[in-house]
Amino acid sequence: MTSMAPTSIEPDLSYLLDHTSHVLRTRMAAALAELGLTPRMHCVLVHAAEKERTQIQLAEIGDMDKTTMVVTVDALEQAGLAERRPSSTDRRARIIAVTEKGAALAERSQRVADRVHQEALSRLAPTEAAALIGTLSALATSTLQTPSESPQPTRRARQRAS
Numbered sequence: 001m002t003s004m005a006p007t008s009i010e011p012d013l014s015y016l017l018d019h020t021s022h023v024l025r026t027r028m029a030a031a032l033a034e035l036g037l038t039p040r041m042h043c044v045l046v047h048a049a050e051k052e053r054t055q056i057q058l059a060e061i062g063d064m065d066k067t068t069m070v071v072t073v074d075a076l077e078q079a080g081l082a083e084r085r086p087s088s089t090d091r092r093a094r095i096i097a098v099t100e101k102g103a104a105l106a107e108r109s110q111r112v113a114d115r116v117h118q119e120a121l122s123r124l125a126p127t128e129a130a131a132l133i134g135t136l137s138a139l140a141t142s143t144l145q146t147p148s149e150s151p152q153p154t155r156r157a158r159q160r161a162s
């Protein structure tokens with residue numbers, strides 16, 4: 001009896017991207033947790049420290065919905081790492097300002113994030129790592145820039161059977 005399964009000559013790009021992304025996210029979350037931060041908190045701190053940004057701008061950078069962003073900023077405020085303030089350039093807007101304590105932690109968390117990224121690429125030759133980053137950047141700014149509308153919500157990466 002022959003198999004009725006379709007034969008693919010292409011690598012399973014969806015699996016490769018989903019799996020490696022999921023593993024990288026879990027490693028990043030674990031490393032940042034040692035500093036008391038989530039990846040979202042790290043993202044907000046680092047990007048708010050760069051320049052004056054509103055909560056909406058930071059949500060777009062971090063690919064967060066409004067509810068998630070509010071919860072994240074609330075946690076940063078409670079920890080004394082950031083605060084909501086009026087914008088210096090638009091009196092109608094409010095920005096997320098990083099406190100001195102938050103700026104110091106953002107420096108540390110960025111070093112942690114850089115280390116996690118370096119470890120992820122460490123098995124590749126420098127030219128391979130640069131090619132991978134260049135290729136992913138090209139995809140993220142072209143054919144894979146905008147998600148498609150889908151009637152079914154997407155789920156996280158497939159897990160290996162134990």
